[in-house]
Amino acid sequence: MTVSLGLDIGLAILVLSVAVWTIAVREAFASVVGFVVYGLLLALVWVRLWAIDIALTEAAIGSGVTGALLLGAASRTRHAKAEPEALTLIVRLAVAVFCALITAGLAAIVFLLPEPAPTLAPDAAANLSTVGVGNPITAVLLAYRAFDTFLEKVVLLFALIGVWSLAADRNWGGAPALWQSPDRNGPLTFLGQILPPVGVVVAIYMLWTGADHPGGAFQASAMLAAMWMLTMIAGLTHVPRISSTGLRFTLVVGAAAFLLAGLAGFYFAGAFLAYPPGYSKALIIAIEVVMTISVAGTLVLLVAGPPERGERP
Amino acid sequence: MTGATIFGLCGAALVGLGLFGAIVNPQPLRKILAFNLLGGGVFLMFGVIARRGAAAGFFGDPVPQAMVITGIVVAFSATALAVALMLRLFQLSGRIALTPEPSAEAQSRGADG
Numbered sequence: 001m002t003v004s005l006g007l008d009i010g011l012a013i014l015v016l017s018v019a020v021w022t023i024a025v026r027e028a029f030a031s032v033v034g035f036v037v038y039g040l041l042l043a044l045v046w047v048r049l050w051a052i053d054i055a056l057t058e059a060a061i062g063s064g065v066t067g068a069l070l071l072g073a074a075s076r077t078r079h080a081k082a083e084p085e086a087l088t089l090i091v092r093l094a095v096a097v098f099c100a101l102i103t104a105g106l107a108a109i110v111f112l113l114p115e116p117a118p119t120l121a122p123d124a125a126a127n128l129s130t131v132g133v134g135n136p137i138t139a140v141l142l143a144y145r146a147f148d149t150f151l152e153k154v155v156l157l158f159a160l161i162g163v164w165s166l167a168a169d170r171n172w173g174g175a176p177a178l179w180q181s182p183d184r185n186g187p188l189t190f191l192g193q194i195l196p197p198v199g200v201v202v203a204i205y206m207l208w209t210g211a212d213h214p215g216g217a218f219q220a221s222a223m224l225a226a227m228w229m230l231t232m233i234a235g236l237t238h239v240p241r242i243s244s245t246g247l248r249f250t251l252v253v254g255a256a257a258f259l260l261a262g263l264a265g266f267y268f269a270g271a272f273l274a275y276p277p278g279y280s281k282a283l284i285i286a287i288e289v290v291m292t293i294s295v296a297g298t299l300v301l302l303v304a305g306p307p308e309r310g311e312r313p
Numbered sequence: 314m315t316g317a318t319i320f321g322l323c324g325a326a327l328v329g330l331g332l333f334g335a336i337v338n339p340q341p342l343r344k345i346l347a348f349n350l351l352g353g354g355v356f357l358m359f360g361v362i363a364r365r366g367a368a369a370g371f372f373g374d375p376v377p378q379a380m381v382i383t384g385i386v387v388a389f390s391a392t393a394l395a396v397a398l399m400l401r402l403f404q405l406s407g408r409i410a411l412t413p414e415p416s417a418e419a420q421s422r423g424a425d426g
Contacts, residue, residue: 008316012323019327019350023334028342035346042353045320049364050372054356054381062385066349066392073342073396080409087337095336103329106358110321119366120376126369136375137382145379152383159390163397218386295386302393305400 008048015041029078032070039063052214053137056206060222061299068229069303072179132281134212141216142284146273150262153255153291156298160251164242167306173243176304180235192234199227207292211281217288217295224296229303242307247297254294258287321361327354341399341409345392352388356381 018041022034039062046055087095124136124144131143141149167174181188203223210216231237240247261283262273269276275283331351335344359377366374403409 005316005319008319012319015323016326016330019330022350023330023338023343023347028340031343031346035349038350038353042357045323045357046360048316049320049360050367051360051363051378051381054360054378054385057382057385058356061389062349062353066389069389069393069396070342070346073400076400077342077403077409080403080407087339092337096333099329099333099336102332103325106325106328107322110318110325110358110361113362113365117362117365117374119368119374121366121368121371121374124369124375125371136371137379140375140379141382145376148380148383152386155387156390159394162394166397166401218382299389302390305397 011041011045011048015045029071029074032067032074035070036063036067039067053135053210053216053219056214056219057222060219060226065222065225065299065303072303072305075179130277130280131275131284133284135210135214135216137214138210138216138284142287143275143280146258146262150255150258150273153258153294156295156302157251157255160298160301163302163306165306167308171307171309173241174307174309175239175241176301176306177308178229178232178239178304180233184235188230188234189236192231192236196227196231199223199230203227203292207288208285210288211285217292220292221295221299224292225299225303228296228300232300239304242301250297251294251301254291257290261287317361317364320364321358324354324357324361327351327357330354339410341402341411342396345395345399349388349392352384356384359384 015038018034018038022031022038025031025034040059043055043059043063046052046058121136124140127144128134128136128139131139133139133143183189203220206215206223207217207220210219228237232239242248261275265272265274265276268274328351331347331349331354334347335351338344338347359381360373363373363375363377363381366377368374399409
């Protein structure tokens with residue numbers, strides 16, 4: 001017990017040190033690298049909290065995909081002039097005191113949490129057999145609180161529409177300018193040929209095993225997204241034009257399938273997003289498969305940014 | 314003191330740290346980073362509440378855990394939108410700062426998009 005407590009304290013100190021460095025370091029690029037490390041350490045914290053599903057999501061999306069996005073942004077703005085410090089020392093000190101007070105308040109809440117802790121775990125466990133999946137988190141995401149997950153898909157699409165609408169008029173309908181390796185015979189091309197088949201199998205496994213064990217649609221999406229991005233930056237596949245009907249269909253089909261399944265619930269089970277008894281696992285897996293493909297595409301295009309090449313030969 | 318309490322305190326410290334960075338740092342990219350750091354702290358505190366709700370053979374309450382997963386994905390979408398806004402600002406004005414432009418010249422240059 002004391003050994004694991006020592007491990008937890010050490011891990012917490014490590015996370016905080018990396019976080020302080022991320023905030024304090026001068027160069028934006030180093031700060032992003034610090035943030036990726038912070039995300040991976042946070043994934044370890046999630047493992048220590050016995051939340052393996054969150055650890056996978058944090059490592060894949062919170063650290064990996066967000067890291068790719070921020071690294072791209074940092075390298076594009078590398079040559080920007082450094083802006084002078086906007087705040088005086090006294091204001092900075094006042095902000096530090098204010099933030100310390102907020103931390104103190106939150107820390108007090110941690111000690112004052114009610115005992116015994118309120119929990120929905122028994123309810124989640126009691127209805128698990130009705131849903132037909134063994135992983136309670138998948139049951140929450142796709143059955144108990146499926147409406148949240150559906151709206152989240154819509155949020156992803158809205159974010160993408162927001163990003164696309166920042167394109168200059170002349171580039172509308174074109175392809176995003178994702179960084180591509182100039183060396184067609186380099187190691188990146190080799191990795192782009194070797195890794196995707198393995199990655200796709202791993203993604204399918206994560207999706208399938210997510211029904212009963214840690215894993216699921218989001219982790220599988222992040223894996224697929226990474227593989228697609230790898231083939232694009234290696235120059236093996238083209239970045240699609242955003243006017244492409246196939247691409248738009250791929251992006252929307254996840255949310256659309258979810259919505260259709262939800263509406264069918266009115267007819268077959270009497271409520272929106274209700275699954276008819278006996279078919280729930282099959283329906284959940286079917287929605288997850290379509291959703292994984294859509295989310296993977298959305299993640300890649302959110303990282304790629306607005307279209308920047310309007311006219312293409 | 315349990316491991317969950319330690320990570321709860323760690324989450325509280327991360328929130329304060331992220332907030333400090335988001336207010337003090339003048340560069341938008343660093344603000345976005347600090348805001349994500351803050352978000353990590355909030356998720357961690359929520360995760361600690363989930364861990365304390367361990368019951369019925371689960372190691373944590375699955376409802377807050379699933380909400381943290383949703384939260385991570387939504388935080389990513391918001392970050393992507395913020396980064397796109399920042400890069401567009403950089404494209405148009407050649408600078409990345411939230412302070413007003415010193416001269417009117419760059420604004421007329423930015424108008425042709």
